[in-house]
Amino acid sequence: MPTLPRRFQTWLPDNPDEAVLRWILRGVVTVTIVLLAADLARLNGWIVYPDLAAAPTEIQENLPSLNLPGLPSILAPLLPDGDKRLTPLPKPEGILANPMTIELLGGGKLMVTGTITPGISKAFATEIDKRGDYIKTVVLNSPGGSIADAMAMGRLIREKKLSTEVEAGKYCASSCPLVLAGGIERRAGDGAMIGVHQVAAITSAANSPPRDEMSVTQDISARCLRYLAEMGVNLQVWVHAMETPHDKLFVFKPDELKALNLATTIPAAAPAPPVPAKVRSSESAIAAPR
Numbered sequence: 001m002p003t004l005p006r007r008f009q010t011w012l013p014d015n016p017d018e019a020v021l022r023w024i025l026r027g028v029v030t031v032t033i034v035l036l037a038a039d040l041a042r043l044n045g046w047i048v049y050p051d052l053a054a055a056p057t058e059i060q061e062n063l064p065s066l067n068l069p070g071l072p073s074i075l076a077p078l079l080p081d082g083d084k085r086l087t088p089l090p091k092p093e094g095i096l097a098n099p100m101t102i103e104l105l106g107g108g109k110l111m112v113t114g115t116i117t118p119g120i121s122k123a124f125a126t127e128i129d130k131r132g133d134y135i136k137t138v139v140l141n142s143p144g145g146s147i148a149d150a151m152a153m154g155r156l157i158r159e160k161k162l163s164t165e166v167e168a169g170k171y172c173a174s175s176c177p178l179v180l181a182g183g184i185e186r187r188a189g190d191g192a193m194i195g196v197h198q199v200a201a202i203t204s205a206a207n208s209p210p211r212d213e214m215s216v217t218q219d220i221s222a223r224c225l226r227y228l229a230e231m232g233v234n235l236q237v238w239v240h241a242m243e244t245p246h247d248k249l250f251v252f253k254p255d256e257l258k259a260l261n262l263a264t265t266i267p268a269a270a271p272a273p274p275v276p277a278k279v280r281s282s283e284s285a286i287a288a289p290r
Helices: 004-014 017-043 119-129 147-159 176-180 214-231 236-243 254-259 278-286
Strands: 057-062 087-090 103-104 109-113 138-141 163-166 169-174 186-188 193-196 198-204 250-251
Touching: 004 214, 017 250, 103 236, 119 147, 119 250, 147 163, 147 214, 163 176, 169 176, 176 214, 176 254, 193 236, 214 236, 214 250
Parallel strands: 109 138, 138 163, 163 186, 169 193
Antiparallel strands: 057 198, 087 250, 103 109, 193 250
């Protein structure tokens, strides 16, 4: 039985150089496709490479202040409008970088500003109970933070039948939209930036007990999806979060907020300016048959 090298030597003289080059090119293309598929699987968490030196101990919302280096997303062409829909994750400054504060305003509004720190939902509940029926709307301006606290705040808002609002030009990102989803009425002001992104692994001491990073991430995503379904919000909201790298932000357009039911009230589109009478008459004259 002829060996493989002998078969190749027999086949080679019968094939011109062009055919050989074609086979080499096909091999290169095949290897490239395999490498890209492996990279896609790694970025999506389908393949996990364990890091024994630092086992993840908690999966939480990756706050902008961590300023982790970005990685190019090969999913970008699959997203609406590609990379144009994604913006670099803004680094919070001033009051947004501080732990969340709760302030009572006039007109039955409760203003919550800053990072959603672990445990803040308890202080929020205390403030709600203290104010009784006076509070009608929770106003948000936050870069996000603890997902568990965000959902607890949102559920309390829904239980109390309160409205939520992101005022014109204000910011509600990462886990903050989960709080927004809790409102009976959800208002987004003109120019309000409302966006989502992935959760990320936060590692701590190397001697901490290891945990399954992918399992914890999937559990968080499942709880967020179940929560949004309870609130009557389209689950596509969290799909956008899972598709967006944690160092970027998927910012919703006003019509998307309404279509996904994340907002029930958005600014009305500006009416088109009236066409001057002279222009209308000129257009009519041009369009008229001769």
